[in-house]
Amino acid sequence: MGLIESLELGLVTALTLENLFYCFVGVSVGMIVGVLPGxxxxxxxxxxxxxxxxxxxxxALVMLAxxxxxxxxxxxxxxxxxxxxxxxxxxxxxxxxxxxAQKGRAGSALMITTIASFFGSxxxxxxxxxxxxxLARIAMNFQSADYFSMxxxxxxxxxxxxxxxxxxxxxxxxxxxxxxxxxxxxxSGAMRLTFGMPELMDGVSIIVIAMALFGVTEVIASVGNGxxxxxxxxxxxxxxxxxxxxxxxxxxxxxxxxxxxxTGVGLLPGTGGGSMASFMAYAVEKRASRRPETFGTGNVAGxxxxxxxxxxxxxxxxxxxxxxxxxxxxxxxxxxxxLLIHGIAPGPRVVTESPDLFWGLVVSFLIGNLMLLILNIxxxxxxxxxxxxxxxxxxxxxxxxxxxxxYSLERSxxxxxxxxxxxxxxxxxxxxxxEAAPLLLGFILxxxxxxxxxxSLLLSRGDPMIFLExxxxxxxxGLSVLMLAWxxxxxxxxxxxxxxxxxxxxxxxxxx
Amino acid sequence: xxxxxxxxxxxxxxxxxxxxxxxxxxxxxxxIVPYAPGGIADIAxxxxxxxxxxxxxxxxxxxxxxxxxxxxAATAVAQAEPDGHTLFVADMxxxxxxxxxxxxxxxxxxADFIPITMISDTPLVLAAHSGTPFETVGDYxxxxxxxxxxxxxxxxxxxxxxxxVPEWISYEMDLEVxxxxxxGGAPAATAVASGEVEVGVLALSSVGPFVDSGxxxxxGVAREERVESNPDVPTLIESGVPNVAAGQWAGLFAPTGxxxxxxxxxxxxxxxxxxxxxxxxxxxARGAIVSPMAQEDFAAMLDTLRxxxxxxxxxxxxxxx
Amino acid sequence: xxSYLGSKDAxxxxxxxxxxxxxxxxxxxxxxxxxxxxxxxxxPVVLGGLMAFVGVLILFGALRDREALPDVPWRxxxxxxxxxxxxxxxxxxxxxxxxxxxxxxxxxxAQRGRPGVSLWLLAALLVPAVWLLFARLxxxxxxxxxxxx
Numbered sequence: 001m002g003l004i005e006s007l008e009l010g011l012v013t014a015l016t017l018e019n020l021f022y023c024f025v026g027v028s029v030g031m032i033v034g035v036l037p038g039x040x041x042x043x044x045x046x047x048x049x050x051x052x053x054x055x056x057x058x059x060a061l062v063m064l065a066x067x068x069x070x071x072x073x074x075x076x077x078x079x080x081x082x083x084x085x086x087x088x089x090x091x092x093x094x095x096x097x098x099x100x101a102q103k104g105r106a107g108s109a110l111m112i113t114t115i116a117s118f119f120g121s122x123x124x125x126x127x128x129x130x131x132x133x134x135l136a137r138i139a140m141n142f143q144s145a146d147y148f149s150m151x152x153x154x155x156x157x158x159x160x161x162x163x164x165x166x167x168x169x170x171x172x173x174x175x176x177x178x179x180x181x182x183x184x185x186x187x188s189g190a191m192r193l194t195f196g197m198p199e200l201m202d203g204v205s206i207i208v209i210a211m212a213l214f215g216v217t218e219v220i221a222s223v224g225n226g227x228x229x230x231x232x233x234x235x236x237x238x239x240x241x242x243x244x245x246x247x248x249x250x251x252x253x254x255x256x257x258x259x260x261x262x263t264g265v266g267l268l269p270g271t272g273g274g275s276m277a278s279f280m281a282y283a284v285e286k287r288a289s290r291r292p293e294t295f296g297t298g299n300v301a302g303x304x305x306x307x308x309x310x311x312x313x314x315x316x317x318x319x320x321x322x323x324x325x326x327x328x329x330x331x332x333x334x335x336x337x338x339l340l341i342h343g344i345a346p347g348p349r350v351v352t353e354s355p356d357l358f359w360g361l362v363v364s365f366l367i368g369n370l371m372l373l374i375l376n377i378x379x380x381x382x383x384x385x386x387x388x389x390x391x392x393x394x395x396x397x398x399x400x401x402x403x404x405x406x407y408s409l410e411r412s413x414x415x416x417x418x419x420x421x422x423x424x425x426x427x428x429x430x431x432x433x434x435e436a437a438p439l440l441l442g443f444i445l446x447x448x449x450x451x452x453x454x455x456s457l458l459l460s461r462g463d464p465m466i467f468l469e470x471x472x473x474x475x476x477x478g479l480s481v482l483m484l485a486w487x488x489x490x491x492x493x494x495x496x497x498x499x500x501x502x503x504x505x506x507x508x509x510x511x512x
Numbered sequence: 513x514x515x516x517x518x519x520x521x522x523x524x525x526x527x528x529x530x531x532x533x534x535x536x537x538x539x540x541x542x543x544i545v546p547y548a549p550g551g552i553a554d555i556a557x558x559x560x561x562x563x564x565x566x567x568x569x570x571x572x573x574x575x576x577x578x579x580x581x582x583x584x585a586a587t588a589v590a591q592a593e594p595d596g597h598t599l600f601v602a603d604m605x606x607x608x609x610x611x612x613x614x615x616x617x618x619x620x621x622x623a624d625f626i627p628i629t630m631i632s633d634t635p636l637v638l639a640a641h642s643g644t645p646f647e648t649v650g651d652y653x654x655x656x657x658x659x660x661x662x663x664x665x666x667x668x669x670x671x672x673x674x675x676x677v678p679e680w681i682s683y684e685m686d687l688e689v690x691x692x693x694x695x696g697g698a699p700a701a702t703a704v705a706s707g708e709v710e711v712g713v714l715a716l717s718s719v720g721p722f723v724d725s726g727x728x729x730x731x732g733v734a735r736e737e738r739v740e741s742n743p744d745v746p747t748l749i750e751s752g753v754p755n756v757a758a759g760q761w762a763g764l765f766a767p768t769g770x771x772x773x774x775x776x777x778x779x780x781x782x783x784x785x786x787x788x789x790x791x792x793x794x795x796x797a798r799g800a801i802v803s804p805m806a807q808e809d810f811a812a813m814l815d816t817l818r819x820x821x822x823x824x825x826x827x828x829x830x831x832x833x
Numbered sequence: 834x835x836s837y838l839g840s841k842d843a844x845x846x847x848x849x850x851x852x853x854x855x856x857x858x859x860x861x862x863x864x865x866x867x868x869x870x871x872x873x874x875x876x877p878v879v880l881g882g883l884m885a886f887v888g889v890l891i892l893f894g895a896l897r898d899r900e901a902l903p904d905v906p907w908r909x910x911x912x913x914x915x916x917x918x919x920x921x922x923x924x925x926x927x928x929x930x931x932x933x934x935x936x937x938x939x940x941x942x943a944q945r946g947r948p949g950v951s952l953w954l955l956a957a958l959l960v961p962a963v964w965l966l967f968a969r970l971x972x973x974x975x976x977x978x979x980x981x982x
Contacts, residue, residue: 033971046549046576047972053562143708165842167891171849174884178856181877184581186695189613189670189832190863190873193856198580198587198618220913223943224906270699325721326702330548333698337550340717341558343797347721393955396940399913400933403920404963408973410578413921420917427910431903432845450876451695458692459664459708462869575974 006359007129013360014367019062022055026063027368030070031375034086035078037215037398038207038405041071041087042331049338057342058357062364064338068331069121069314069365072274073372076113076307077383081106082398083218088206089274089310091440092282094214095163096295096302103298107241107384112300113307114376116255120308121369123259124266124315129362133351136323139267144459145466147270148452149476151445154276156480158283158441159487163296168433175434176442177449179204186447187454199414206275207409208418209443211402213436216423219395241380243300250300254285258305262312269320269328270448274310279441281309287483315365322350322358536596536774537570543599543764544575544592546585546606552715552800556631556762557601559794563785574601581671581832582606583618590624594769596778600625603762604673608817612825613671613832622818625765627810628779631786632800633759635716636677636734638748641707642727649732649751652711653685660688666700666709669693671832673760674700676821677713677734679828680756681748704728715760716742717799734758741799758817761803763810779807841902842895850888857881912943928979929968933960 013019033044045067052060075090080097093113100109127135155173162169182193183203194200243251258281265277285305286292295302318335320326325346327333336346344354351358386394406415430436460466468474541564545557554576561572577585586606592598607621640646646655656663667675670693682689692709694700697718704712704719705727713734722728732748733739736757748756764782766775785791786804795802805813825831837843857878866872916939923932937956938948948956967973 029971032966036966039967039971039973043973044971049549050558050562050573053558140702140706143706165891165894167887167894168845171845171884171887171891174880174887175852178852178877178880178884181880184670184832185863185873186669186693187871188864188873189693189830191832192863192873192877193859198583201580201583202578216913216917220906220909220943223909223913224904269702270695324702324725327550327698330550333548334550337555340550340555340798343794345717345720345797345799348725349721392941392944393951395943396916396937396952396955397959399916399940400920400937400959400963403917403936404929404933404967407920407924407975408967408971411575411973411975412579413925416917416921416924420914420921423917424910424914428905429848431905432841432848434845454871454876455692455694457869457871458690461661461690462867464868573974 003129006355007363009356010359010361010363013058013356014062014363018056019059019360019364020367022059022063023066023364023368024371026066027070027073027372027375030067030072031074031372033067034071034074034090036074036405037078037084037086037402038211039408040207041068042334043409044071045331045334049334052338052341057339057344057354058360060338060342061335061357061361062368064335065318065361065365066368068335069311069368070372072121072311072314073114073117073376075310076117076303077110079214080109080113080303081383081386082215082394084215084398084402085210087274088210089278089313090307091210091214091275092278092306092437093303095282095437096297096299098218099296099298100300100303101387104240105247105298106387107380108243108247109300109303110380110383111241111377112243112247112251113303114373114380116251116258116304116307117311117376118369118373119255120259120262120311121315121365123256123308124263124312125362125365125369127263128315128319128365132319132323133348135267136320136326139269139320140324140326142268142472143470144452144455145470146472146476147268147448148456149467149473149480150268151449151452153476153480153483154280154283154445155442155449156483156487157287158279158438158445160286160292161279161283161441162435162438164433164435169435169438172435173438173442175429176439176444177446178442179209179439180443180446181450186451187458197414199412203447204418204443205409205415206440206443208406208415209422209440211406212419212422213426213430213439215398215402216419217427217430217436219398220423220427222391223395241384247300251304253288254301254305255308257281257284257288258308259312261305262309263316265309266313266316266328267319269326269332271328274313275440276444277313278306278310279437279444281305318361318365321346322361323348325350536771536777537568539570539597541568541570541572541597541599542575543572543601544577544585544589545601546577546582546603548578549574549576552632552634552717552760553601553603553762555798556795556800559791560601560631560764560782560785563791564781567781567785581610581614583610586610586619586621586624589765589767590619592767594767594771596766596770596774598767599628599778600765600767601631601762602765603760604758604817604821605671607763607765607814608821609671609673609676609825611818612822613830622814624768626768626770626775627807627814628764628766628775629783629786629807630761630763630803630805630810630813631782632795633761633803634798634800635739635759636673636713637716637719637745638678638681638711638731638734639704639714639719639722639728640711640731641704641709642729643707644710644729646711646729646731649746649748649753652731653687656682656685656687656689661690663711664690664692664709666692666694666703666712668697668700669695671825671830672697673758674713674715676824676828676830677756677758678711679830680758680824681713681753683824683827684753684756701728715799720799739801741796755820775807837895837899839902840895840899842891842898842900844902846888846890846892846895848888849891850885853881853884853886853888855881857885909943913940916940916943924975926979926981928976929964930960930977933963 075087076093078084079093083098085091261281262277321332589600705722783804860877863874864872920936941952
């Protein structure tokens with residue numbers, strides 16, 4: 001079957017009233033759980049799983065997928081407005097989105113993230129349509145050594161994500177890596193840092209950390225400041241909603257780079273989905289920027305790239321799932337489960353044996369994203385009004401939503417207790433100069449780093465050459481070395497003409 | 513408002529006398545599953561829940577209580593009110609492996625749960641990467657003997673069935689094959705498909721896609737008899753490996769103390785559903801085999817398995833420290 | 834002038850060292866293994882050691898930069914986690930309704946004094962709305978009111 005006929009079949013399937021309806025239900029539910037802190041798409045999809053028994057396979061999948069990528073749109077809304085990441089992957093949006101909101105540019109930030117979400121998704125869907133099978137094969141041939149080297153590159157690249165003193169950034173990342181160790185060690189089955197609690201055997205949930213370190217600590221700080229930081233009421237007109245010409249000018253390249261990073265990371269099974277993609281995109285953007293010091297103060301590129309990336313990753317994650325039957329994360333495993341419930345064996349045969357399902361689903365992605373775009377833009381006005389609620393009423397509501405949202409994740413009271421403890425400790429640490437973003441990044445990369453290092457050495461029977469013999473791994477390591485060298489060069493270089501460094505320094509000072 | 517009343521009823525139920533079969537089920541029945549949605553146990557539970565909702569006229573819901581190698585779910589079930597409104601779908605891990613694997617297990621599978629019936633059995637197969645020269649189980653043994661410690665097998669993690677069964681094979685055949693653990697069954701299957709490891713003992717349903725794509729070859733099935741869907745694949749036993757037969761089954765349990773007549777009714781209704789053509793077809797489509805069982809047979813099988821696995825786990829030196 | 838050991842960076846350095854050393858020590862009995870088969874202790878010991886080392890660097894850095902310790906807003910810092918804690922403890926016993934109301938009121942008190950009318954009103958409206966959203970729309974099985982102590 002040619003591509004045109006395939007797409008035609010997909011269009012016919014996706015445009016049936018039934019599938020349109022379930023697509024709409026899916027993206028709407030996704031939006032809602034995305035906006036709500038804590039409860040994420042995984043919880044939502046598993047809660048709605050029973051519904052899939054009563055609808056045809058295609059409709060079920062269209063709906064579940066809609067929840068998944070719909071949540072990516074909603075996730076950044078609370079990050080921008082309240083520094084409260086709706087999903088783990090939108091934590092990084094807090095870094096520049098929240099400062100934008102504080103400057104009165106919340107509407108503009110929401111508009112840009114909506115467009116970035118749509119753009120990132122579309123790029124990945126186009127890649128999915130044209131290149132799914134060959135890319136999936138490449139992804140499948142990524143081995144442990146390659147994953148390890150990629151994580152090394154990730155850590156090196158992400159050194160830039162820290163905003164304060166480099167040593168404190170490093171300490172934060174190490175702390176994140178250490179928190180990532182909690183739980184059963186995959187390679188030996190040993191329990192580490194669990195203190196005998198079975199609730200910790202599977203580790204700490206990333207949502208718990210994000211809620212505690214971004215959401216609750218920000219509330220404590222704002223209340224402590226007498227609300228100096230939040231809740232500046234702004235008049236909402238279309239004027240303040242629209243990005244300025246200058247803001248528009250800053251978006252195109254971050255959009256493209258973010259989509260590329262997101263599509264690439266999303267392809268690889270087991271890279272943790274959107275959160276790694278958005279962090280990587282942020283790091284890449286900051287490296288590529290001519291004025292990296294403006295990141296963290298409301299830089300438009302700092303929200304555009306990660307938002308484009310996490311949506312691209314959400315779509316490209318379907319590539320290995322649908323074409324090879326390899327689920328990249330828990331959510332993809334759930335999708336495969338939904339297929340199995342309907343008696344469809346996932347794998348390469350899906351494309352040939354159930355072309356209406358495969359192409360219908362793919363086309364529904366496009367339609368769903370279009371729906372999300374149309375749903376989101378008018379809603380921006382509504383979201384921005386949240387900031388007009390007096391903060392003294394807003395923050396107890398935020399705390400309640402965090403509690404209920406975190407509880408809903410796995411219906412675990414323990415997780416809520418963890419949020420309480422981590423937010424208190426986290427607040428004190430952050431006052432001392434620790435940073436949430438590098439910590440979260442260390443937490444995401446750490447387990448994969450260790451697991452793949454140890455697995456590679458087990459496979460090579462202890463020979464470290466395995467990391468240099470594989471071309472992909474060697475390339476990643478080479479890039480890491482180059483990047484380290486570049487960073488070190490940057491440290492050594494300031495022995496150049498004194499006046500230049502002083503001006504750039506004073507410029508930096510005035511930026512603060 | 514309904515929910516409010518029923519919530520009040522939950523509180524009251526703590527004081528009430530146990531339910532009896534004629535007025536059971538009087539409220540929503542919850543099936544607790546120790547794993548995330550989408551897995552073998554979860555899908556088995558959901559299929560049964562769906563059928564029983566219609567049969568019993570009460571909602572039957574699935575509650576995924578993931579975490580801690582099934583400890584959290586198992587403890588919740590063990591502590592639940594044994595009135596037939598809390599049921600448990602569990603597998604080898606929770607019922608057979610955990611007590612031998614961990615030093616301390618917060619529940620006792622033999623004492624805390626009443627086996628009701630097995631629901632489904634997903635056969636495990638010995639699979640090899642298609643780039644290896646192994647065409648039969650014998651080829652693999654020969655290669656493993658010729659070069660001890662050279663070949664590797666992938667598993668879904670320490671103490672998983674995909675870890676223990678290959679160790680069992682190695683134990684019976686006196687082989688030395690290196691264990692490489694992955695984070696779950698899907699990455700393990702992918703590792704065999706990509707050739708990172710040579711072999712793996714994997715669920716038939718999870719290797720299916722890779723057999724289609726030509727990346728994986730199935731050598732044998734770890735079962736007493738051959739599988740209907742793959743009649744050409746010999747069992748390991750007929751290929752000369754004594755004893756090795758274990759499936760990734762999912763079974764239905766109730767907490768100890770559940771009234772006998774309630775358990776009896778659940779058993780009768782679930783088995784009746786499992787014996788229907790419809791059930792055989794739905795499970796068959798997912799590479800699983802419906803396996804209704806008499807309560808005594810299921811209990812006896814569990815006893816045998818616990819003995820067997822304790823020996824293997826001990827002999828192979830598998831521990832979760 | 835802030836004393837050296839009382840400066841922000843010195844305290845941060847000491848905390849970093851303590852965490853690092855603590856993790857390294859706690860992990861030292863997990864087993865280091867060999868390069869071929871690394872034990873579960875290797876990574877945590879290395880990370881803990883590195884962190885302790887970074888702590889020393891921060892401590893040295895503090896010699897130059899004697900920034901005063903920042904103020905700590907004690908009231909919200911204590912009350913906010915307490916409100917979350919109350920939710921966790923009450924939810925399984927009383928259901929979402931009472932737990933939610935207590936949380937909202939407690940959290941509101943992080944700011945000042947006793948809860949005013951507006952806070953009570955907020956709790957009365959928000960808690961049922963949140964319950965409807967999570968329990969009814971999203972299907973999270975959590976009762977509004979329960980009584981199991």
